Amino acid sequence: MIAPLLEVRGLGVQYGLGGGWLGPGTRRLQALQDVDLVVPEGRSVGIVGESGCGKSTLARAILGLAKPSAGDIRWRGWTVDSADRARMRDMRRGLQVVFQDPFGSLDPRMTAGDSVREALDALEDTGVEAECRRRVEAALVEVGLDAGFASRYPHELSGGQCQRVAIARATVVRPRLLICDEAVSALDVSVQAQIVNLLHDLSRRHGMALLFISHNLAVVRHLCEDVVVLYLGRVVERATRDALFTSPRHPYTRALLAAVPEPDPRLASRVVAATVTEEVTRTPPGAGGCAFAPRCAHAIDRCHGERPPLEVAGAEHLVACHRWRESASA
Numbered sequence: 001m002i003a004p005l006l007e008v009r010g011l012g013v014q015y016g017l018g019g020g021w022l023g024p025g026t027r028r029l030q031a032l033q034d035v036d037l038v039v040p041e042g043r044s045v046g047i048v049g050e051s052g053c054g055k056s057t058l059a060r061a062i063l064g065l066a067k068p069s070a071g072d073i074r075w076r077g078w079t080v081d082s083a084d085r086a087r088m089r090d091m092r093r094g095l096q097v098v099f100q101d102p103f104g105s106l107d108p109r110m111t112a113g114d115s116v117r118e119a120l121d122a123l124e125d126t127g128v129e130a131e132c133r134r135r136v137e138a139a140l141v142e143v144g145l146d147a148g149f150a151s152r153y154p155h156e157l158s159g160g161q162c163q164r165v166a167i168a169r170a171t172v173v174r175p176r177l178l179i180c181d182e183a184v185s186a187l188d189v190s191v192q193a194q195i196v197n198l199l200h201d202l203s204r205r206h207g208m209a210l211l212f213i214s215h216n217l218a219v220v221r222h223l224c225e226d227v228v229v230l231y232l233g234r235v236v237e238r239a240t241r242d243a244l245f246t247s248p249r250h251p252y253t254r255a256l257l258a259a260v261p262e263p264d265p266r267l268a269s270r271v272v273a274a275t276v277t278e279e280v281t282r283t284p285p286g287a288g289g290c291a292f293a294p295r296c297a298h299a300i301d302r303c304h305g306e307r308p309p310l311e312v313a314g315a316e317h318l319v320a321c322h323r324w325r326e327s328a329s330a
Helices: 054-061 085-092 110-121 129-142 147-151 158-173 189-206 217-223 241-246 251-258 301-305 324-329
Strands: 005-014 027-037 044-048 072-076 095-098 177-181 209-213 225-231 234-241 311-314 317-319
Touching: 005 054, 027 054, 027 072, 027 158, 044 054, 044 217, 054 095, 054 177, 054 209, 085 095, 085 110, 095 158, 110 129, 110 147, 110 158, 129 147, 129 158, 129 209, 147 217, 158 189, 177 189, 189 209, 189 217, 209 217, 225 241, 234 241, 234 251
Parallel strands: 044 209, 044 225, 095 177, 177 209
Antiparallel strands: 005 027, 005 072, 225 234, 234 317, 311 317
16 A cells, blocks of 8 residues: 555643743643644645634644654655655655745845755755756746746745745745645735646646645645644644535534625525624633633533544544534534
């Protein structure tokens, strides 16, 4: 059996909240808890949820920028171990990232060409100057920029052009997986569409898998084949794109979909309605119950006292809800 490209099992991440003037702090924020995730070769997976649900923390843990407190991360069957420098270098070559801020992710003192070249120098032993220049220019052209952009600095570029440079830098070494952490949220809507289409084309052309983190459900629906829904650091639903958008099982997923504006009044009536309260309560580490229960209109005593496991709710569809059957028919 071929191992998935990326596999996350039981991942937990905690952050210290710091101390006050009375002494050192002992409180911990449970940013992620028992998160499972699988990204097969060439597959596009979306991670959705409100701000603060743990989407970016998940990306940081996968990239080694946040230390897990539980669980493990496997890259092509290998359990990630930062002490194994050779394997880590191989993983970094195959796993690249595009961040949210198109300007902040580029060094203002480096030209676009130098930024792309830096990735080549760090991850490949290219050696030949002419070959490096050719690959840098080819990477820029592939993301829709003229080769002449190689001599421009970030302050001479628009936000969309800076993000294209960031994508060229991430893809110049032909990674197997590209993590996009809110990669289009800082861009104008028209530019967002161009970047999303670019990512889709690059993924299909090179067989590159995508882990696309976003709060924009319309973008995720267009780009991703599988979707994982996070709520306060926990996976509450996981399904194929078609299953999740046509038959959402978890009340939180239904609320997210109901919040998306539908410009066509003929289709607006088909949007699943969901009732939630505005109260957001993050449960402490080890606490029982469903994290969404304080906001859920369908919650009962069991929801507050017993944490629901992920259970099968259809073909390739998992949901963590005691009452998904009742709420789906409400």
